[in-house]
Amino acid sequence: MQIPYLDHFTLLDEPYSTSPNPRYLYISPTHNLALEKIKWTIAARRGLAICFGAVGTGKTTIARELAARLEDDPSVSYVSITNPNFPTANQLLRAIIQEYEVGQTSKNYLELLSIFKNFLAERAITQKKTLVLLIDEAQTLKPPLLEMLRQLMNYESNDQKFLQVVLFAQEEFRARLQHPRYRNLVNRTAMSSSIETLSLSETEAMLKHRWWVASNGNKNSFPFTDDAIEQIFTYSKGIPRTQIIIADNALLAAFLLQERSINADLIHQVVKDRGSPDTQPEPEPQTIKRNVRKEESKK
Numbered sequence: 522m523q524i525p526y527l528d529h530f531t532l533l534d535e536p537y538s539t540s541p542n543p544r545y546l547y548i549s550p551t552h553n554l555a556l557e558k559i560k561w562t563i564a565a566r567r568g569l570a571i572c573f574g575a576v577g578t579g580k581t582t583i584a585r586e587l588a589a590r591l592e593d594d595p596s597v598s599y600v601s602i603t604n605p606n607f608p609t610a611n612q613l614l615r616a617i618i619q620e621y622e623v624g625q626t627s628k629n630y631l632e633l634l635s636i637f638k639n640f641l642a643e644r645a646i647t648q649k650k651t652l653v654l655l656i657d658e659a660q661t662l663k664p665p666l667l668e669m670l671r672q673l674m675n676y677e678s679n680d681q682k683f684l685q686v687v688l689f690a691q692e693e694f695r696a697r698l699q700h701p702r703y704r705n706l707v708n709r710t711a712m713s714s715s716i717e718t719l720s721l722s723e724t725e726a727m728l729k730h731r732w733w734v735a736s737n738g739n740k741n742s743f744p745f746t747d748d749a750i751e752q753i754f755t756y757s758k759g760i761p762r763t764q765i766i767i768a769d770n771a772l773l774a775a776f777l778l779q780e781r782s783i784n785a786d787l788i789h790q791v792v793k794d795r796g797s798p799d800t801q802p803e804p805e806p807q808t809i810k811r812n813v814r815k816e817e818s819k820k
């Protein structure tokens with residue numbers, strides 16, 4: 522079914538859909554800093570990078586943008602786990618090994634670790650590959666799974682870690698990591714970054730950028746007045762997902778009123794009608810993505 526307001530605003534696509542599509546990513550200073558820090562940690566093969574952020578600030582979008590950039594780099598093999606809530610470390614390890622298409626396996630957990638270690642060493646040293654493991658929703662990792670990841674990061678030569686791990690996690694994870702049980706993991710963190718909420722001017726830039734993408738570059742049709750953007754910023758407390766939900770609702774409301782322009786009153790009305798948007802996303806099915814290259818998997 523066609524989105525009702527597309528023709529009304531001469532749009533090709535939905536500008537304010539909540540799916541974390543990197544095509545719509547506005548590289549704000551905070552998103553840029555997080556991406557650059559992670560890229561540096563991977564390039565320098567320093568082991569572990571953690572990206573924290575409140576709910577709905579753009580972690581998954583950044584993870585996808587990073588994956589797209591790694592995809593373009595032939596020296597990198599990455600695996601991306603978007604829901605790491607496995608019951609046991611054994612299952613997570615098996616999922617990682619399967620996605621890297623390691624070829625060898627064992628029913629014994631310790632043997633499996635050893636197989637993976639040999640695989641990593643061979644790829645990192647002989648083939649000079651950078652192996653990257655991206656894990657989104659890392660706040661759901663149970664303690665034994667975190668311990669297993671710490672173990673994987675112990676595999677190293679004199680000058681490099683064989684596996685580069687990037688965790689994307691909600692802010693609560695930062696507090697969890699304070700527990701003494703995670704001291705060894707925290708000590709291995711080469712870099713951590715925080716995605717901050719957007720400022721008023723960044724909110725405006727983000728909303729305009731998304732409009733520009735969805736309207737194929739037609740900036741003139743942008744419907745939000747300065748006052749409307751200010752209200753979206755205030756109601757959302759700078760959280761992009763909330764801003765997008767309000768903006769999308771406002772487009773529909775304006776269409777129903779046959780208005781082209783969206784002012785502060787309409788934003789008040791939208792928020793009054795629907796209540797403060799719930800920033801929690803829909804739960805995702807357990808999915809894994811990878812870019813282990815075809816020529817490697819044939820070997």
Ligand SMILES: Nc1ncnc2c1ncn2[C@@H]1O[C@H](COP(=O)(O)OP(=O)(O)OP(=O)(O)O)[C@@H](O)[C@H]1O
Nearest residue numbers: 539541545546547576577578579580581582761762
């Ligand atoms: N810099 C940005 N530019 C454009 N859109 C953004 C930006 N940051 C976030 N968004 C949008 O906000 C919404 C939420 O982003 P995302 O799902 O990446 O957040 P999250 O931090 O992963 O949330 P959660 O904590 O619930 O996992 C998405 O629609 C995403 O496209």
Ligand SMILES: [Mg+2]
Nearest residue numbers: 580581657658
């Ligand atoms: Mg997310």
